[in-house]
Amino acid sequence: MSKPKDLRVIIVGGGLAGLMMGIMLDKAGIDYHILEQASRLRPLGTSISLHPVIIDLMDQLGLLQDMNRISKPLRGITVLSANGRKMGRIDARSNKRSKHGHQAMVMSRPDLHEYLLAKIPPHKLTTGKRVIDISETPSEVTVTCIDETVYTGHLVIGADGAYSATRQIMYQRLKDHGVLPESDKKPLHFDKQCVVGITCPLDPNKYPVLQDESCEVKVLLGKDQHTSMWILPLQGNRMAWCVGGPDPHLIPQDESDNSSQGSNGSRSGRDWYPETAVEICEDVRNFKCPYGGTVMDLIDATPKGLVSKVLLEEKMYRTWYNGRVVLVGDACHKIVPFFGQGASQAILDCACLVNMLVEFTAPPTTSDLATLFQTYVDTRSETAKVASDSSREFADLIYEQGFKADLARNIVLRFTPTWLLRMVTGTVNSNRPCLNFLPPPKSYQQKI
Incomplete structure (x- = not known):
């Protein structure tokens, strides 16, 4: 296959999606x-699960070999x-394992981010670049940063998260022209929050479970509380x-108000303060730790710098592209973060786009990109929505309280529904996507 000639991509955002996009483009010679x-x-963050696909x-x-070393x-x-x-219990291995040749892997999100970051050549990533404008000509696109530096390429990929500056710039222009759908004007929905952390290394003699080769997730549900x-x-x-539940202190804000956003795209200020973490964690003080001691032992063994707050936000946007700009991951489909659905769907977005971009043998016209981007949306939107719906249903299953909620949980945990099994085992995709320009994965080759 011919390598794309003179094609240059600007990626906005150095999170997991942006780094994965960079790694894939590098392999494609773009x-x-x-x-x-x-x-x-x-x-920041806690654990993350990556699905078999x-x-x-x-x-x-x-x-894969390196990632196996940092995961279970x-x-x-x-x-x-x-x-x-x-x-109740949900078996994540299931009979679907033979279909994929893998089990889902669980690892530290910071570890994964640092590992992927090390794969990006230093000259390919620049920090301290807040994007404030994106302009286009018939053949190129230019990104302007707050420090007045400019970067020019043939397309922009917005991988800058739930409060994407790329999306806000794109949407403002569509709004000015009166063509932005009403649903895309509404802010993200969130009604729950959680505090997450990762302990320092613990004594495996005190916690023998640490020596297990695989990961069994324990979910503790409070009685008469959410x-x-x-x-x-x-x-x-x-x-x-992760300690989570509804947050009575949250007041929804319009996403166009960037004054309350931190540098990592998360909310800050009035909804993130030290007392919040203390307040939430106090709700589980009387929970029985399944590994001995108290759950507060684990929280107390967590360095303060590894504790962070996460809002359980969600929104499926209708508009994923315009002109030479396209969105991936949380920027176009923010999914409630259960079992790595957000990260996994973002990686699939990246793979889909790169597979299409590698077909170009010359820089694409704006019309070429419109066709490509629409095919990308048609390919990815339905699967992303299934993942989003499944995550929301599971969140409701865990956090709802009362007799009916208890009854629903008992039924679901005894007779695991298809949507939940698919979410946990990563089989929301009926196909097994791969990068068409690279040799097939070993699991494919073993079946040939």
């Missing part, structure tokens, strides 16, 4: 540059009451945890 608004990349892509990119295969999810009574706690053993003798 020139790119990543612009990140933060002056220093400081990945994603692992095939990692195999093609030559990343997902064995299952056990749901417990706050006092330790088992309520709070839950998730605990996941990771590589490196660490445990990831």
